[in-house]
Amino acid sequence: MSSYLADSAETRYVDGPEGERFAYRRFGRAGGRPLVMHMRLRGTIDHWDPAFLDLLAAEREVVIFDNRGVNFSTGNPPTSMEDMVEGSLAFIRALGLADIDVLGWSMGGIVAQGVALAAPDIVHHLVVAGSSAGGVPDLPAPPARTQQIVSKPVNVDEDFLSLFFPETEQAIAAGRASLQRLENRLRDSKAVVGPEAVRGQLGAISSFKGFWHRQEELTLPVLVANGAHDVMIHAYATYAMSQKLPNAKAIIYSDAGHGFLFQHPEDFVHEVNRFLSA
Structure with missing residues (x-):
């Protein structure tokens, strides 16, 4: 039996428009x-540590x-970033939420930016973890090995x-510990993003032009963070966003990568809590 509150939280449902x-x-x-959380590529509610x-x-x-x-x-699974943003807003409105903070990891970080841009009247703080604005100039591309792994039909x-x-x-040990914690839910739920939805997500990422040109519109407080060794989205994106956002704080973990928030949960949550409480 898991001792985590998140593992005992009830799955609820709300009707959309x-x-x-x-x-x-x-x-x-x-x-x-x-705090409304937005998930990564191929991630579900059971893939949050x-x-x-x-x-x-x-x-x-x-x-x-x-x-x-x-x-x-x-x-219908989203096929564009705009679809994902619209879906998130539909969910938020269905719950009747009118004053929120948003956090997004990886692909979810882009969606979270879209939500903040589309509904600035309801979003108070924005946390962008292991992500990018999209369209960041001179952003290094992922290594060929990373692209090969991401393109696999199923990831293990x-x-x-x-x-x-x-x-x-140390990092691999932390990663294995995180995967073991995820098994508390996944063992029974078998939660997965289906093939059609994965194709839609990959297509959305490849066709997205980016929010780089709209960073100045994000005047709310923004926390951007990543691991220095992120092979999915280079940490330069975090630095570049901090240079363009009007009200931002940037955090880089020198010994971590894309999963830094699960590798250093205590430290990162401490930073998030301080940020959201300001």
Whole structure:
């Protein structure tokens, strides 16, 4: 039996405007501004590390969800970033949320920016983890090995270790520990992003022109963070965003990569909590 609050949180459903049903979980310290979380490529509500979620939930209410057509949610899977942003906003409105903070990891970081741009009246703080604005000039491309792993029809644990954690003893150990924690949910749920939704996500990423030219519009407080050895989205994107955003703070973990938030959950959540409380 898992001791994590996130692992015992009930999966709920809310109806969307197009007849779809969004799957979500809402837990933690109620009464403040909820933190709405946006997931990575090929990720579901069961792919958030419960250790990371529990640390966040100790200070605030956390909301995680599957976007339209992904995993437990019904509807047509998104085929563009605009679709993902619209799906997120449809979910947020279906819950009746009018004052929120948003966090996005990887692809979810781009979606979270889109939500903040589309609904600046309801988003108070923005956290962008292991992500990019899209269209960042001179951003180094992922290594060929990374592109090969990402393009595989199905990724296994060793793939995620290669994509998310540097090849050091400490980082790999942290990565294996995170994967073991994820098994608490995945063992029973078998949660997965189906082939049609994966194709839609990959197509959305490849066709997205980016929010680089709109960074000045994000006047709210923004926290951008990454690991220095991210092979998925080069950490230069985090630095570049911090140069263009009007009100930003940047954090880089020197011994980590794309999965830095699961490698250093205590430290990163401490930074997130300080940021969101300001």
